[in-house]
Amino acid sequence: MRGSKHQKMYNHPFTLLRINVTDDTNQSLWKPMWLIVMGNQREEISPTVANPCYRQRFDIEHMLRFGKQRLLMTEFQTPSVEHEENWIRLVMLAYVQLWAARELASHLPRPWERYLEQKNYKIVTPSLVQRDFRSNYFRDWYTRPFSQNPRKFNWSSSGSGSNATNARILLSKSRQNQHLINKKQRKFS
Numbered sequence: 001m002r003g004s005k006h007q008k009m010y011n012h013p014f015t016l017l018r019i020n021v022t023d024d025t026n027q028s029l030w031k032p033m034w035l036i037v038m039g040n041q042r043e044e045i046s047p048t049v050a051n052p053c054y055r056q057r058f059d060i061e062h063m064l065r066f067g068k069q070r071l072l073m074t075e076f077q078t079p080s081v082e083h084e085e086n087w088i089r090l091v092m093l094a095y096v097q098l099w100a101a102r103e104l105a106s107h108l109p110r111p112w113e114r115y116l117e118q119k120n121y122k123i124v125t126p127s128l129v130q131r132d133f134r135s136n137y138f139r140d141w142y143t144r145p146f147s148q149n150p151r152k153f154n155w156s157s158s159g160s161g162s163n164a165t166n167a168r169i170l171l172s173k174s175r176q177n178q179h180l181i182n183k184k185q186r187k188f189s
Contacts, residue, residue, distance in 0.1 A: 105132040
């Protein structure tokens, strides 16, 4: 390792580890990986601990990247540190929910991925779970047609007319309310 004029490497001792992963026949699976362990307690960290810690760091970095790009982790702007910490906790809970729902998700290829060779998708990423959730569950919520038929309530207790007349009154009131809401939205935009 090369130092600089202001940062001499002899002031920062380190331990260099070479990690080589082999299979049952002692054949190397990948190229060797070189890790540097620095700090005052570097002698206490064994190579069998350093490798899993580095691999865990890889997962944490992917989680943070996904949280920033897809779960809007950094989009919440507030002067209160407590509110920002609560937002980070909420994003982490959303990520845990995606992780917990990975067994329920199905692989939905994008239009340009449909003709690719079908693979055995045992590892379902959080983005695949999020895409499946958006396409299956939200589609059902927002595209459900509005039912024009009245529900079967007991209208006799209210003491007014037949079921069809009451349904027409409720429907016309809901249309009037929707018209007022649309009018207010146009006013503010």
